[in-house]
Amino acid sequence: MSDETALTLHAQTQAARIGAAGLSVDATRVVIRRMFEASVDAFGDVVSALMCDMEQTEENITALSWLAGTQSLLASETAFRSAVEQLRWWDRFLAQLPHPVLLSESDAPARRRQRAERAHARLMGRQAALDAHRQRVAEVIQAPETGAAERARLRRVMAAPDETEWWVDVEAHVAAAAAHLPPLAPPVPIVPADLDASFSFSGFNTVDSFRRHPELGPRAASMDAALAAVLTESFGLPRGEALRHAQVLTGIFWIALRRALSAGSHQLSASISLMMTTGQGSVQQQFTHELLGSWLPYLQDLPPPPQRRTLGQRIRGWLGMAAPAAAVPAQRQIETED
Numbered sequence: 001m002s003d004e005t006a007l008t009l010h011a012q013t014q015a016a017r018i019g020a021a022g023l024s025v026d027a028t029r030v031v032i033r034r035m036f037e038a039s040v041d042a043f044g045d046v047v048s049a050l051m052c053d054m055e056q057t058e059e060n061i062t063a064l065s066w067l068a069g070t071q072s073l074l075a076s077e078t079a080f081r082s083a084v085e086q087l088r089w090w091d092r093f094l095a096q097l098p099h100p101v102l103l104s105e106s107d108a109p110a111r112r113r114q115r116a117e118r119a120h121a122r123l124m125g126r127q128a129a130l131d132a133h134r135q136r137v138a139e140v141i142q143a144p145e146t147g148a149a150e151r152a153r154l155r156r157v158m159a160a161p162d163e164t165e166w167w168v169d170v171e172a173h174v175a176a177a178a179a180h181l182p183p184l185a186p187p188v189p190i191v192p193a194d195l196d197a198s199f200s201f202s203g204f205n206t207v208d209s210f211r212r213h214p215e216l217g218p219r220a221a222s223m224d225a226a227l228a229a230v231l232t233e234s235f236g237l238p239r240g241e242a243l244r245h246a247q248v249l250t251g252i253f254w255i256a257l258r259r260a261l262s263a264g265s266h267q268l269s270a271s272i273s274l275m276m277t278t279g280q281g282s283v284q285q286q287f288t289h290e291l292l293g294s295w296l297p298y299l300q301d302l303p304p305p306p307q308r309r310t311l312g313q314r315i316r317g318w319l320g321m322a323a324p325a326a327a328v329p330a331q332r333q334i335e336t337e338d
Helices: 009-016 025-043 045-050 062-067 077-096 108-142 148-159 170-177 201-212 216-235 239-262 268-276 282-300 311-319
Strands: none
Touching: 025 045, 025 216, 025 239, 025 282, 045 077, 045 239, 045 282, 062 282, 108 148, 108 170, 201 216, 201 239, 216 239, 239 282
16 A cells, blocks of 8 residues: 555644644534444444543543544443443354454554553553552551451452452553553554455455445444435535445444454453453554544545535526625825825
8 A cells, every 4th residue: 555545643643633624623523523423323332332531541542632522431330331231242243244454454463462462461460459459458457456347348348449449559550560561553544445345355345244234234324324414514515425435434433343343352341341440441442543543534535615605696606697806905095294
């Protein structure tokens, strides 16, 4: 793939900061929020569960932090449990569907190794945090001034800190465990060529299987229609053109979702449950960065919305009248004193 096709993530995110297709940053944020809401409507709370809170994520996602607040992350325990149930369904469901390899992902084995090392470091860091937590709680339990009722409470704290309270900084232990590792490479953005059979049969086959699937196909069509409506309203695109672009954006969404759902080795519900208790995890970062880091440059390549003509301009157009020449301000006279 040429450098022009595979834009660097830095260039994409820097361009995205000024808005898409001539839109202001605020207008771009609204468009992305509505596109995200369309994906949630089509695929349920599982999409929300996979989205990072970009205001609180530091690694690999800070370049998109200006979009913070565009996503309605799951706030209630009931909604999150519902999403985890959906994730269990996805875990069982995805094994039969193809997994795409991106054109620009030439270093996929190295990336997988990096993610595995990070996941191992996170587990080791959590275990170190748990050991330190239990030691501190045990010291208080054994103190002579600790009463019986307090000992009972502290035993629960020692056994299940995720459900009660931590007495140590878990993320500090995780950071220490991963301190020797190199920084993670940013996820590779998904480009339209990744969906085109002329360039990538892997990506084309993935999206084609998605659209032909008896359960997923109708969801894809629903998302196409919702995204086309957003593009028509926001960019003034004709209906057919808006639908064509919407189908590309839906395909990018599916590849990002499919790749993220594979990151948990078909045990995504357990992965998400673990990561949600200790900060945003690699699965959520990958999905958020690949999706938004791929949607934004595509939107930026769309033609800017046409400027709305005034009533006078429309009437002159209907009557075939030329627009009046721009008024030239009269030159200010030099006043002289007699």
